[in-house]
Amino acid sequence: MSTDLPKTYDPAVIEPQAYDVWIKERAFHADPTAPGKPYSIVIPPPNVTGALHLGHAINNTLQDILTRVHRMMGDNTVWIPGIDHAGIATQAVVERTIKEQEGKDRYSLAPSREESRNELIRRIWQWKEQYGNRIVDQLKKLGCSCDWDRTRFTLDEMCARAVRETFFKLFKDGLIYRGKRLVNWDIHLQTSISDDEIYHETVKTNLWHIKYPIVDVQAGSGQQAAGSKESGLPAASRQLPAEFMVVATTRPETMLGDTAVAVHSEDPRWNWAIGKSVKLPLTGRLVPIIADDILVDPKFGTGVVKVTPAHDPNDYAVWQRHQGKPDQIDLINILNPDGTLNENAGAYKGMKRDAARKKVVEDLGELLLKEEPYETQVGHSDRSKTAVEPYLSDQWFVKMAPLAEPALEVVRNGTIKFFPERHAQQYLSWLGEKRDWPISRQLWWGHRIPVWSRMQGYSGMEEAKKYGQTLGQIHRWQNEGRSQIIEFNKTSTHSQSPNGMPIHTTTIDRLVDPKTYVCVREDDREVIAFLEANGFIQDPDVLDTWFSSALWPHSTLGWPEQTDALAKWYPTSVLLTGRDIITLWVARMVMTGMYNMGDRAGSGQQAAGSKNSGLPAASRQPPASLGIPFAHVAINPTILDGKGERMSKSKGNGVDPVEIIETHGADALRFTLTHMATETQDVRLPVKKLPNGKNTSEKFDLGRNFCNKLWNAARFVLGSLATENTEKKNQINSSVSSVNSVALSLADKWIISRFNATVKEIDDALAVYRFDQYARAVYQFFWNDFCDWYVEASKSAMKDPARATQTAQVLAAVLDGALRLLHPIIPFITETIWWRLNEVRPRRGIAGQIDCPPSPRLIKAAWPQARPIDEAAEHVFPRLQDVIS
């Protein structure tokens, strides 16, 4: 093989070559039983729905940098890749495709619903095989050194086991419950969606003022006068006829589900009416007038609020507050899952939401006081773009309070640290609300909820006994280590089954149908067959995608199995991600990690966060007993397009990194992105379209030019070394210690000192995840110090026989060191040059100044040690530079 590098730097040629070698030699593969300090990163799994854009590229480049640096440091390093099944997004995409191509919806893919369900899932898997690989290909082109043998998918067997185990554990601990709750309902996809899947849009509508006649008015008139004395309210308010209350609403059709009218208890205009009733227009139903000082702001509107608990989150809260009190109110649902009105809407049954609204307004007649134009924010579903309807339905929830508290504490006390620090605030404020997490989705693509249920009726003890016997039978199976079931029985009062096995009981929301719910721990067909033979039916819903993502750091390592990988690499070293999923993902990983991996015995008194900040951030080790998934969370900037809009698949402005790789090369892309990885929250990246329709950007010239510089400087240095070899044939393998510090020139000492200063600078930058500083430091060192000055100076030095040998040694050692420092950012080009350098000058190094332990592959070469800088040389040489320039 020629020792010459091709004259032209061509990333399209060298990048695939280098990657092939790494793959062939299994350079990315990690063995948990190997020695070395553990270092591990799990990838934020990209959604299978989309190709990666530059936002992913920066995130993954930075992860690869850390992975490569630590691999070079000799740590036992693993980077685990994977993909997220992205429940709602993926199903929506595939359903849309089927609709467009075949005109079918998800229910009509096969004769029966169950077959349709299987068929849809089969098609989504097909789709996943096709597109999931695309993401992996993109990551490989980027140069990511993931351990591909450990590639996970959030819906694969390994993840499924972790999901089942976690669900079971939460269920058993009473942290998963079934509740009838007001959820955000997507009437198009007919599923509940979480708050996070909603965006708000300003909608022009009307505010309708409607008169509600008061029933039982005679007792009110006198008190109304009394109230008016002390109030400074406008005369108009006082003069409202006492026969009516006026409510204002943007959704008049919900009136059909009103169950109360609320006023403020200290509002003299209306507090006299508390306890009386109003007669609802259109239906004539009587509903109570109640006091609710949280809902009603007397300064807003008319001071009267209609209460529709089944169709408004605030009103639902009113319903909850008044439960069990003398003024408790009803709850009436008027909607079907598809957004049409149901039988509770009387004459309006079957009408669509918007049609009903129109009709209701028409029918109000003279009870409609006025109609004023109004703008309001309405929640819309991310996926179907339709207005979300607050809807009352049965859902599974996770109780947040007990899980959130420890997760809050570890961030408050600094056990888990954010970089930059300010991002911790978002985590703390979101988690601090401890809102219960609705985890069921009425979808087919996802982890099916492992719960079987059966109508229980009210047969009481007899029924309970029967189930107790059932449990007894399954208890036996459990002893064989296969499976376990837990009964949740609303009416059961006993806590032991006939054979003495504990039965876990819970109180279920009074609205839920009286059912017995059985959670099956493992996918054990025998148990399931037994249940189904006894009339149990599996819950049709699947889990929120984030439920499986939340387990990612431990599920990818094999949990609940106690694998070597889990023992070695959990907790992971750092999580690198964008700030948009600090709440959705980061917080939930901390919660489930602590819940599943924490040592409960020790967790109570563990006051973990020693606040001694004297230690460098990267070296602190959190106590393993806490079970936290990582000690550091590094937030990378968000990539915006030229207009300042966030790059994303849904906006259609995402730029495929592969297109940049085509014009600039992966190294150039990586270098530029690293250079941009500052502490700011956003980075703008103007792109332009090429004639072939692909994107590129001049911004990446920075990286490409730098790679070109490196390429040519290396060619020159290699050439100089080769020349020197032929002139001193006998000394090709001369000892590395043949150059001692006495013989070094000022320029030699200076460049060596600059090198060591740069090592230190980079180590410091990496310890706090300042990737931009890393890129800047190495750029400046290589270009401005090494190329501009040392290499130039070497041209004359190499011609002087007295200085040639030492100069060659220094050139080789500094190039060697620079390649090591640059490799994590630009792995392909550095690895390629390394091979040639090994051929030309296999043994390198300046004793005590730059160590160059040999390695056939740069990816496995040792990371440089920062040696002391030479103060004198650093001081004197710049003066020389000034004189010359």
Added chain:
RNA sequence: GGGCCGUUAGCUCAGUUGGCUAGAGCGCCGCCCUUACAAGGCGGAUGUCAGGGGUUCGAGUCCCUUACGGCCCACCA
């Protein structure tokens, strides 16, 4: 409405605890195809550091305030 962040050269961004004439890359102007590199070299122009006020011997940097932009959260019948 609450919170976080940003506003520095035409563009994209640095500027660490307040301290010497405010920096980089790209772009621009001029001169160089000098034997590693024109994807380069040398030289050059360009900034009331968003506006206003304050603290200080000294402010891009700290405090207050205004404006504009972005993001997160909540959403008012």
